[in-house]
Amino acid sequence: MATLTTPKIEARSVSKIYVSARTGDKVEALRGVSFSMKPGEFVSIVGPSGCGKSTLLSLIAGFATPSAGEVLFDGKPIDGPDPARGVMFQDYALFPWRTVRGNVEFGPMARGVDKTRRAAIVARNIEMVGLAGFEDRYPHELSGGMRQRCALARLLANEPDMWLMDEPLAAVDLQTRVILQDELLRLWGDAGDPAQRRAVLFVTHGIDEAVYLSDRVIVLGRRPGQVKEIVDIDLPRPRIGARTAPRAAALIDHIWNLIRAEAAQAIVEEP
Ligand SMILES: Nc1ncnc2c1ncn2[C@@H]1O[C@H](COP(=O)(O)OP(=O)(O)O)[C@@H](O)[C@H]1O
Ligand SMILES: [Mg+2]
Numbered sequence: 559m560a561t562l563t564t565p566k567i568e569a570r571s572v573s574k575i576y577v578s579a580r581t582g583d584k585v586e587a588l589r590g591v592s593f594s595m596k597p598g599e600f601v602s603i604v605g606p607s608g609c610g611k612s613t614l615l616s617l618i619a620g621f622a623t624p625s626a627g628e629v630l631f632d633g634k635p636i637d638g639p640d641p642a643r644g645v646m647f648q649d650y651a652l653f654p655w656r657t658v659r660g661n662v663e664f665g666p667m668a669r670g671v672d673k674t675r676r677a678a679i680v681a682r683n684i685e686m687v688g689l690a691g692f693e694d695r696y697p698h699e700l701s702g703g704m705r706q707r708c709a710l711a712r713l714l715a716n717e718p719d720m721w722l723m724d725e726p727l728a729a730v731d732l733q734t735r736v737i738l739q740d741e742l743l744r745l746w747g748d749a750g751d752p753a754q755r756r757a758v759l760f761v762t763h764g765i766d767e768a769v770y771l772s773d774r775v776i777v778l779g780r781r782p783g784q785v786k787e788i789v790d791i792d793l794p795r796p797r798i799g800a801r802t803a804p805r806a807a808a809l810i811d812h813i814w815n816l817i818r819a820e821a822a823q824a825i826v827e828e829p
Contacts, residue, residue, distance in 0.1 A: 564632055564633045565594035565595055565596060565630070565633075566595045566596060566597045566598075566599070566631070566632065566719075566720060566757040567593075567594060567595040567618060567629065567630070567631060567720070567757065567759065568593075568594040568595075568629070568630040568633075569591055569592055569593050569594070569614075569617075569618075569627070569628075569629050569630075570592055570627050570628050570629075570630070571590045571591070571592055571626065571627035572588055572590070572591045572592070572614070572617060572624045572626070572627035572628070572629060573586070573588055573589050573590060573591070573624060573625050573626040573627055573782075574586075574587045574588040574610065574613050574614075574617065574622070574624055574625050575587070575625040585781075586781070586782040587610040587613040587781065587782060587783060588610040588613055588614060588617075588624075588782055588783045588784075589782035589783065589784050590627070590784060591610075591614060591627070591778075591783065591784065591785055592627075592785065593776055593785060593788060595757050595759065596757070597757055598752055598753065598754075598755035598756065598757060599755075599757050599758075599773050599774065600746060600755075600757075600758045600760065600771055600772045600773045600774075601757075601758065601759050601760070601772060601773065601774050601775070601776060602759075602760045602761070602762055602767075602768035602771060602772040602774075602775045602776070603615070603759065603760070603761045603762075603775075603776045603778060604761075604762060604763060604764075604765055604768050604775055604776070604777055604778070604813065604817070605763075605777060605778030605779065605780070605783060605786075605817060605820075606763075606778075606779075606780045606817060606820045606821040606823070606824035607763065607821075607824050607825075608780070608781050608824055608827075609778045609779065609780050609781050609783040609820075609824070610778060610781060610782065610783030611724070611761045611778060611783070612724055612761065613783070614761075614778075614783070615645075615722050615724050615759065615761055617629055617636070618631070618636065618643065618722060618759060619639055619643055619645050619722050620636045620637065620638045620639040620640060620643065621639060631643065631720075641665065641669060641716045641718060642718055642719040642720065643718060643719070643720045643722055644713040644714075644716050644718030644720070644721050644722065645713070645722045645723075645724070646709050646710065646712075646713045646721065646722070646723045646724070646726045647709075647724050647725075647726065648724055648725040648726060648728045648729050649729060651709065652697040652705060652708055652709060652712070653697075654696065654697050654698065655696075656696075657693065657694050657695060657696055658684065658689055658692050658693050658694070658695050658696075658697075658700070658708050658711075659680055659684070659693040659694065661697070661708055661709075661711075661712050662680045662683055662684055662708065662711045662712050662715045663676055663680050663715070664712065665712060665715050665716035666679050666680070666715055666716070669716070679715050679717075680715060683711040683712075683714045683715045684711050686711065686714065686745065687707040687708070687710050687711040687714070687741065687745070688707060688741070689704065689707050689708060689711060692704065701734075702729055702730045702731070702734065703730045703731075703734035703737070703738060706726060706727065706729075706730055706738060707738070707741070709726070710726070710741075710742070710745070714745070718756070719756065719757070720756055720757045720758070720759070721746075721756055721757070721758045721759070721760075722759050723758065723759070723760045723761065724761045725761055725762055725763070726760075727739065727742075727762070727764075727767070728762070728763070728764075735764075735767070736801075739767060739770060739771060740798050742771065743771060743796075743797060743798055744798065746758060748795050748796045748797055748798055749795065749796035749798065760772065765810050765813045765814055765817075766806075766810050768813070769791055769793075769806050769809045769810050769813070770797060770801060770806065771797075772791050773790075773791055774788055774789065774790055774791060775788070775789045775791060775809075775813060776788050777789060777813055777816050777817060779817070779820055780820040780823060780824050786816055786817070787816055789809065789812065789813060791809060792805070793805055793806055793809075
């Protein structure tokens with residue numbers, strides 16, 4: 559039974575080893591990762607390339623299972639994907655043969671929501687991400703930023719209890735990213751009642767992005783990914799409009815100092 563004190567997510571000593579079906583080669587992606595998330599908390603995961611960030615997210619999404627340890631959602635072991643945990647990726651992952659409306663409508667349709675309610679959900683979410691007027695466009699007719707807005711609307715249309723986001727803003731240009739960071743905060747409820755917020759687990763390699771958005775930042779070390787430190791981001795909310803607080807700069811420096819040497823090493827070792 560989930561109670562007020564039940565963590566939204568609890569990862570207990572999670573390890574993940576990939577075994578190649580062809581060669582039997584093993585890659586240890588994660589080792590002994592433990593953390594928990596409160597309902598409504600915005601948590602980011604940062605760490606050098608290849609340290610297991612996407613792996614950790616896919617375990618929580620239910621796309622993969624840990625090799626050891628366990629992950630609990632509302633106190634129950636995760637045993638597969640669940641629309642309650644909405645996922646958004648870096649590379650748009652929109653259906654190219656569906657319009658904006660068709661993409662956003664997909665989740666509610668798959669869940670069997672009737673046509674009238676579906677139309678209302680779709681209209682509300684398209685409006686919310688600022689894509690009203692673009693309902694009939696196909697993904698290739700949209701800019702990168704608009705595609706990510708569409709992906710966000712698609713996620714929201716499922717009314718998930720938690721948002722899992724894997725570098726959702728990595729593929730857009732810097733100015734678009736800054737705007738979408740603020741949109742994301744607004745949709746999450748940066749300025750609103752904390753009790754109305756969804757839990758967000760947000761993978762990024764942007765350290766300033768992680769600090770700007772998050773309540774806490776989980777810093778992973780290089781492969782096999784292990785938790786180096788979990789940094790409390792004690793910046794006041796609302797954050798929109800306050801990107802350059804001196805305290806934010808100090809937190810960014812602190813996180814950089816944790817991963818600088820390892821990030822440099824990861825560049826040398828990446829295939
Ligand atoms: N399906 C897979 N099979 C084998 N190895 C994988 C698989 N997915 C990821 N890996 C390996 O696991 C490690 C962690 O990958 P990933 O979680 O994608 O890291 P990150 O997202 O931090 O860049 C990398 O060495 C990667 O090559
Ligand atoms: Mg990744």
